[in-house]
Amino acid sequence: MTAGLGGVGKSQLAAGLAHRLWDGGVLDLLVWVSATSRSGVVTAYAQAAADVTGIEDADADQAAARFMAWLATTPRRWLIVLDDVADPNDLRGLWPPATQVGRTVVTTRSADSALTAGRQVINVGVFTPDESAAYLSAKLAGVPGRLEEAADLAVDLGHLPLALAQAAAYILDRTSMTCAGYRRRLADGRRQLADLAPRALPDDYPYPVAVTWSLSIDRADSFIPPGVARPVLELAALLDPNGIPIEVFTTSTVQTYLSTRTGKPIDVDDLTDALDNLTRLSLTTVDHAAGMVRVHGLLQRVVREATPTDHTAQLAVIAADALQAIWPEIERDREHAQALRANTAVLHAQTEPLLLNPRHGAHTILFTAGRSLGGTGQVAAAVAYLHTLHESAAHQLGPEHPDTLATLNNLARWRGVMGDAAGAAAAFAELLVVVLRVLGPDHHGTLMTRDNLARWRGEAGDAAGAATAYEGLLEDRVRVLGSDHPDTLATRDNLARWRGESGDAAGAAVAYADLLVDVLRVLGPNHPGTLTARNNLAHWRGVAGDAAGAATAFEGVLDDRVRVLGPDHPDTLITRGNLASLRGVAGDAAGAAAAFAELFVVVLQVLGPDHPYTLNTRNNLAHWRGVAGDAAGAVAAFEGVLEDQLRVLGPDHPDIRATRNNLAAWRGEAGDAAGAAAAFDDLLVDVLRVLGPDHPYTLVTRNNVAFWRERVNLDAP
Numbered sequence: 001m002t003a004g005l006g007g008v009g010k011s012q013l014a015a016g017l018a019h020r021l022w023d024g025g026v027l028d029l030l031v032w033v034s035a036t037s038r039s040g041v042v043t044a045y046a047q048a049a050a051d052v053t054g055i056e057d058a059d060a061d062q063a064a065a066r067f068m069a070w071l072a073t074t075p076r077r078w079l080i081v082l083d084d085v086a087d088p089n090d091l092r093g094l095w096p097p098a099t100q101v102g103r104t105v106v107t108t109r110s111a112d113s114a115l116t117a118g119r120q121v122i123n124v125g126v127f128t129p130d131e132s133a134a135y136l137s138a139k140l141a142g143v144p145g146r147l148e149e150a151a152d153l154a155v156d157l158g159h160l161p162l163a164l165a166q167a168a169a170y171i172l173d174r175t176s177m178t179c180a181g182y183r184r185r186l187a188d189g190r191r192q193l194a195d196l197a198p199r200a201l202p203d204d205y206p207y208p209v210a211v212t213w214s215l216s217i218d219r220a221d222s223f224i225p226p227g228v229a230r231p232v233l234e235l236a237a238l239l240d241p242n243g244i245p246i247e248v249f250t251t252s253t254v255q256t257y258l259s260t261r262t263g264k265p266i267d268v269d270d271l272t273d274a275l276d277n278l279t280r281l282s283l284t285t286v287d288h289a290a291g292m293v294r295v296h297g298l299l300q301r302v303v304r305e306a307t308p309t310d311h312t313a314q315l316a317v318i319a320a321d322a323l324q325a326i327w328p329e330i331e332r333d334r335e336h337a338q339a340l341r342a343n344t345a346v347l348h349a350q351t352e353p354l355l356l357n358p359r360h361g362a363h364t365i366l367f368t369a370g371r372s373l374g375g376t377g378q379v380a381a382a383v384a385y386l387h388t389l390h391e392s393a394a395h396q397l398g399p400e401h402p403d404t405l406a407t408l409n410n411l412a413r414w415r416g417v418m419g420d421a422a423g424a425a426a427a428f429a430e431l432l433v434v435v436l437r438v439l440g441p442d443h444h445g446t447l448m449t450r451d452n453l454a455r456w457r458g459e460a461g462d463a464a465g466a467a468t469a470y471e472g473l474l475e476d477r478v479r480v481l482g483s484d485h486p487d488t489l490a491t492r493d494n495l496a497r498w499r500g501e502s503g504d505a506a507g508a509a510v511a512y513a514d515l516l517v518d519v520l521r522v523l524g525p526n527h528p529g530t531l532t533a534r535n536n537l538a539h540w541r542g543v544a545g546d547a548a549g550a551a552t553a554f555e556g557v558l559d560d561r562v563r564v565l566g567p568d569h570p571d572t573l574i575t576r577g578n579l580a581s582l583r584g585v586a587g588d589a590a591g592a593a594a595a596f597a598e599l600f601v602v603v604l605q606v607l608g609p610d611h612p613y614t615l616n617t618r619n620n621l622a623h624w625r626g627v628a629g630d631a632a633g634a635v636a637a638f639e640g641v642l643e644d645q646l647r648v649l650g651p652d653h654p655d656i657r658a659t660r661n662n663l664a665a666w667r668g669e670a671g672d673a674a675g676a677a678a679a680f681d682d683l684l685v686d687v688l689r690v691l692g693p694d695h696p697y698t699l700v701t702r703n704n705v706a707f708w709r710e711r712v713n714l715d716a717p
Contacts, residue, residue, distance in 0.1 A: 001106040001116065004124035005282040005296060006212040007162030007205075010107040013124065014081050017105060021079060029078035035106075038090035041082070045094065064094065072097040082106045086219060088114040109216055109282045126159040126296070135161070136179065139168035146171060149180040156186055158241075158297045163209050169198035192305045193298070210302045216281045217303070220274075227262045228274040233283060234311060236295050237303035238319050238350050240343040243292035245326060245336070248343070249275060253321040257314065292339070304350070316351035320365040323347070327368055330570060334608045337372055344369040356396035362389075362403035370410055377612045379418040380650045386411040400438045402445060405431065409445075413452060419652035419690060421459035428453035442480045447473065447487070455494065459654075461695035463502035470495035484522045486529065489515065493533060496540070505544040512537035526564045528571065531557060535575055547586045554579040568606045570613065573599065577617060580624075589627040596621035610648045612655065615641060619659055622666075631670035638663035652690050657683065657697065661704070668708050677708035 002010040021027045029052065033044040046063035050056045052070060057063035071078060080096045085108040096104045108115060127135065132154035140146035157163040171177045185191055197208040205212075220229040235254065236244055248254070250268045258266040275293060278284040285294045304312070323344055331337040344365055348355060355363040366389055374382035390407040397404050408431050416424025432453055435446045450473050458466030474495055477488045492515045500508025512533060519533045534557045542550030554575060561572040576599050584592030600621055603614045618641045626634030642659045649655055660683045668676030684701045691698050 001108065001119050002122045002124050003108050003111060003116065003282065005126075005160075005299070006109050006216050007160050007209055008124045008126055009161040010109075010124050011083050011205075012161070014083060014105050014107050018079060018081055021103075026077060027079050028076040030081075031078070032081045033083060035082040035085045035090065037086070038094070041090060041094050068094070068097065071102055072099060075101060077101045079103045079105065084108065085115065086110065088112050091115075111280050111282065127154070127161055127164070129154060129159065132159045132164060135164055136168060139165075140171060140179070143172075146178050148178045149183055153179040153183050153186075156183055160209070160296065160298055162205055162212060163298055165202045165205060166197055166209060169200070169202040170196055173198050193301055194305075209298065210306070213283070213299055213302050214306065216283055220277045220281045220283060223273075223277040223280075225262075225266070225270045225273060228258060228266060228270055229277045231258055231261055231311070231315075232271065232274045233278055233295070233303055234307045235315050235319055236284065236293060237300040237307070238312075238315060238347050240339070240346045241295050241297040241300055242342065243287075243290070243294055243339050244343055245339055246275070246286065246288075246291050246293055247326045248319070248322045249293070251322040251325045253318055253325055257318045312351070313354055316347065316354035317363070319347050319351075320344075320355055320363045324363075324365045324368060327365075327372070331372060331376060332568070332606055334376070334610075337376060341369050341372055352392060353396060356392055356403075358397055358401070361397065361401065362393055362407070367406070367410065370414070374414045374417060376608075377610050377615070377648050379414055379653065382414045383411065383418055386414060400434065402439070405435055405438070405445065409449060409452065412456075416456045416459060417653075418650060419654055419656070421456050421461075421654075422690075422692065425453060425456040425460050428456055442476070444487075447477060447480070450476075451491065451494070454498075458498050458501060461691065461697070463498050463696075467495060467498040467502055470498060484518070486523075489519055489522065489529065492518075493536065497536065500540050500543060505540055509537060509540040509544050509546075512540055526560070528565065531561050531564065531571065534560075535571075535578065539578060542582055542585065547582060551579065551582050551586065554582060568602065570607070573603055573606070573613065576602075577613075577620065581620060584624045584627060589624050589629075593621060593624040593628050596624055610644070612649070615645050615648065616655065618644075619655070619662065623662055626666045626669065631666055634666040635663065635670050638666060652686070657687060657690075661701070664708075665704070668711065673708055673711040677705065677712050680705040680708055 002013055004010055018030055018032070022030055029048075031044065031048045033041055035041050042060050042064045045067045046057065046060040049063045049067035049070065052074075053066070055066075057066065071080075078101065080102070082091070082104065085091065085106055088110065096102060106115075106119075129151065133151060136147060136150045136154065140150070153167060154164065157167060167179075167182050171179065171182055182196070185196060186193075192210075194208065194210050197210075201208060217230055217233060220233075221227060223229065232249060235249070239248070249271050254271065255266050255268070258271070275284065275286060279286050283295070283299065286292075287294065307315070323340055327340055328336075348366060348369075355366060370382050370386045370389065373379075373385055386407055390404065390411055393401065393404040393407050408427070412424050412427035412431060415427060428449060432446070432449045435443070435449050439446050450469070454466050454469035454473060457469060470491060474488070474491045477485065477491050481488050492511070496508045496511035496515060499511060516530070516533045516537055519527075519530045523530050534553065538550045538553035538557060541553060558572065558575045558579060561569065561575050565572050577596070580592050580595035580599060583595060596617060600614070600617045603611070603617050607614050618637065622634045622637030622641060625637060638659055642656070642663055645653070645656050645659055660679065664676045664679035664683060667679060680701060684698070684705055687695070687698050687701045
């Protein structure tokens with residue numbers, strides 16, 4: 001029995017086997033039965049009975065029974081091919097008998113256990129790339145130039161044998177057509193796949209691609225629950241063919257949509273059954289271990305082209321809502337997050353005007369995908385994504401639509417995170433001019449832009465300027481929002497931080513202590529914002545010189561974060577890192593190294609090897625190993641961290657500068673003063689380029705260059 005998606009060549013394989021056996025002289029009887037219905041099987045059997053016995057029965061069922069009895073007793077060698085069996089019930093009482101001289105081959109798209117149980121099943125898939133290349137070469141090699149971009153065409157068609165056969169025939173029907181030309185027509189949004197069918201189908205295929213699959217879709221949609229399989233496949237056709245999380249289809253959003261569309265309540269079991277129905281007919285595959293549904297890309301196109309426009313408009317939003325609903329706030333599973341981003345990208349590409357339109361603006365899922373890229377450390381990818389999103393939003397919504405401005409806001413932010421703090425500050429300054437004019441001075445978006453501008457001024461080296469900007473912002477947020485609004489409290493937090501960064505650590509600690517009183521009153525003791533304020537207060541107490549008090553405070557915050565957020569929450573892991581660093585500052589370098597070694601095991605498991613906090617944890621572990629006396633080990637560790645950070649973050653990310661600084665310093669501490677001086681020289685070139693000559697980090701780097709050059713001179717004989 002051969003089973004698989006329509007169009008993979010199951011019938012052609014069966015025909016090939018039949019020809020080989022017949023031509024090899026090992027068959028006395030060959031009967032090919034078009035088994036798409038029970039009546040078709042009975043009619044074919046009746047005709048075969050008349051042919052082998054010479055007796056014609058008026059009753060076709062009686063004739064079919066006589067043919068089955070003849071097969072069971074004849075010594076003649078026979079092969080029955082039951083082609084394209086649709087329903088196992090059609091073969092009830094009509095399965096050829098098992099004998100020593102007889103063989104039966106079945107082709108089917110169905111995966112029903114009633115059909116496959118106890119029988120040898122060969123699952124037929126698409127061609128491999130080599131098989132696709134060989135097929136196109138055999139069909140088109142006679143005419144020079146026909147095979148231009150043949151490998152790319154095979155990829156476009158998903159290596160589906162029927163699609164390749166159809167394309168080859170279409171190309172041969174036209175004197176100047178090539179694979180490249182067919183690809184251009186295939187990519188032309190004005191053409192449907194049916195427009196690219198040849199005048200006559202090749203390789204004995206009975207139907208073109210679209211018709212072949214539409215028959216299977218109709219049948220799947222007729223199964224219980226009726227009317228559900230088709231819209232489920234229409235939804236899948238808008239998402240990533242390589243893997244759609246199963247949970248997308250079982251969200252309440254999809255249930256509500258299908259209940260409305262079918263006019264009857266649809267629950268999770270109905271949706272699961274619909275997916276099973278599609279899988280039974282090889283229209284989808286379900287990988288339960290991975291939690292993924294997969295659909296052939298060309299099938300998706302056929303379904304999209306057959307879906308009414310009003311359904312597509314609804315399904316685009318439903319798909320986006322479903323992805324948003326299952327997107328976790330904290331991305332602990334990297335593969336799951338990547339699948340969500342991939343599905344969002346495909347959905348956006350297929351339905352951009354539906355997710356970006358002047359009436360509804362930009363769908364939240366588009367911003368979520370960008371935040372996910374940046375939050376998992378793929379900052380350069382986030383910047384590129386948001387740049388493209390901004391261009392699309394400006395085109396679809398207009399350059400001054402609030403959501404277009406929001407994409408600019410996010411783009412500027414991740415530009416700063418990528419390492420260009422000055423560029424981010426400049427971008428926010430330009431954006432502020434626009435939002436002031438479009439939204440007004442008291443709009444939430446305007447106040448947020450001022451907040452971001454203040455922050456990136458500080459990150460660019462102007463800590464005092466950032467503090468001053470936050471002072472002005474605080475006055476306006478108190479006036480507009482009130483003193484207890486979360487945004488007002490967040491502004492007080494930022495103001496305290498930049499006071500500390502500008503050199504007033506004690507003032508920052510006092511400001512955080514005052515803030516904590518109000519945060520406790522407004523948010524309560526267990527709110528994440530309250531725990532963050534306590535964490536920040538502990539940090540600035542430590543910077544201000546109260547290491548013992550800071551350590552005690554961090555221990556209390558850690559206990560409460562574990563209780564409220566759980567041991568694996570990123571905020572909990574940050575507090576563990578703060579506490580570990582403080583141990584080192586207090587003089588216990590070995591204890592700090594041990595604590596970071598334990599923390600690294602956890603963050604590696606929870607966040608993955610490429611997450612920025614994982615890389616920072618490795619950085620801290622290397623540093624405290626060096627302080628504990630293993631300078632050479634620190635050098636080796638920093639080299640490994642730097643290699644991975646460059647791969648993940650890009651050369652101008654602030655974390656890269658910090659690691660290069662640490663690596664250079666520990667090279668010197670390990671005895672290579674000349675190597676340290678050279679490394680700081682190289683670092684200074686990039687720091688000057690990225691941050692400018694007056695940035696505090698530039699001044700520190702220049703100091704390090706001078707220090708290690710002096711060490712080289714002192715060490716010289």
